[in-house]
Amino acid sequence: MAETAKQFLPLDGQVAVVTGASRGIGAAVARRLATMGAKIVATARNPESLSQLAQSIRENGGQCEAVPCDVTNLAQVEAVGRAVEKKYGRLDILVNNAGIGNFQGKLHELPPDDWDRVLNTNLRGPYYFIRAFAPLMIRGKSGHIINISSLAGKNPVPNGAAYAASKWGLNGLSASVAEELRGQSIRVSVICPGSTATEFGDHSAKNESKMLTAEDIAQVVAMIVTQAPQSFVSEISIRPTQKP
Ligand SMILES: NC(=O)c1ccc[n+]([C@@H]2O[C@H](COP(=O)([O-])OP(=O)(O)OC[C@H]3O[C@@H](n4cnc5c(N)ncnc54)[C@H](OP(=O)(O)O)[C@@H]3O)[C@@H](O)[C@H]2O)c1
Numbered sequence: 001m002a003e004t005a006k007q008f009l010p011l012d013g014q015v016a017v018v019t020g021a022s023r024g025i026g027a028a029v030a031r032r033l034a035t036m037g038a039k040i041v042a043t044a045r046n047p048e049s050l051s052q053l054a055q056s057i058r059e060n061g062g063q064c065e066a067v068p069c070d071v072t073n074l075a076q077v078e079a080v081g082r083a084v085e086k087k088y089g090r091l092d093i094l095v096n097n098a099g100i101g102n103f104q105g106k107l108h109e110l111p112p113d114d115w116d117r118v119l120n121t122n123l124r125g126p127y128y129f130i131r132a133f134a135p136l137m138i139r140g141k142s143g144h145i146i147n148i149s150s151l152a153g154k155n156p157v158p159n160g161a162a163y164a165a166s167k168w169g170l171n172g173l174s175a176s177v178a179e180e181l182r183g184q185s186i187r188v189s190v191i192c193p194g195s196t197a198t199e200f201g202d203h204s205a206k207n208e209s210k211m212l213t214a215e216d217i218a219q220v221v222a223m224i225v226t227q228a229p230q231s232f233v234s235e236i237s238i239r240p241t242q243k244p
Pocket residue numbers: 019020021022023024025026043044045046047049069070071072097098099100101121148149150151192193194195196197198199200201
């Protein structure tokens with residue numbers, strides 16, 4: 001009698017939370033981790049886009065649930081933490097991807113509300129999610145926290161100072177938390193992508209065919225979460241091969 005070969009899925013049994021999963025890089029990461037066998041908890045603010053993502057992942061044989069959450073809202077982030085703990089009792093992978101840009105002018109002309117929006121989403125959001133989920137990972141004695149930063153977190157960005165500050169800050173946060181948690185076998189990594197063809201920012205002056213794709217960033221996430229236990233890739237910068 002012919003036996004059905006069971007496909008090897010490297011993340012079988014693991015649970016992954018992806019923020020900003022309603023489109024772009026986050027959606028690509030959610031899809032990729034689902035094909036590797038992880039149960040995906042996809043979060044973002046837009047419930048319709050999230051539901052569509054979750055449905056398309058399930059139609060392709062993966063597992064995904066949509067959990068709307070604004071990363072700047074502590075109560076909502078804590079509710080996601082409680083829901084994941086109750087349902088799964090573990091978290092293996094947290095991808096802090098939700099982010100917004102602001103490239104509209106000089107810092108001294110930037111309205112304080114816009115500064116708050118950028119910093120609260122790009123820097124406070126990852127802090128809230130780490131605060132909500134690190135204790136669960138510590139109890140499980142393992143985990144990956146992957147923060148999606150930017151090359152803007154390593155370079156000056158004229159007319160995008162708040163965005164640059166949020167990403168330079170995220171790089172510092174990531175390296176510091178990595179040292180806090182690596183003793184407990186939790187690896188905190190940061191990915192710094194260059195221009196990636198999504199709805200983010202204004203890419204009209206660029207040649208989109210030369211830009212990175214969201215799937216390129218998802219590929220890096222896949223590499224990080226499949227490292228051997230003794231290996232810790234802490235930071236990856238990724239650029240398009242040709243300048244777009
Ligand atoms: N594209 C690039 O060129 C590029 C380059 C380097 C780094 N990055 C970084 O990559 C990450 C993803 O960017 P992307 O290109 O995929 O952008 P995108 O297509 O605009 O997607 C951004 C995602 O973040 C979510 N989001 C925004 N504010 C949120 C909030 N307050 N709470 C929860 N979710 C929120 C959005 O969902 P909702 O609107 O549904 O909430 C959406 O799913 C960002 O951190 C960005 O800084 C992008």
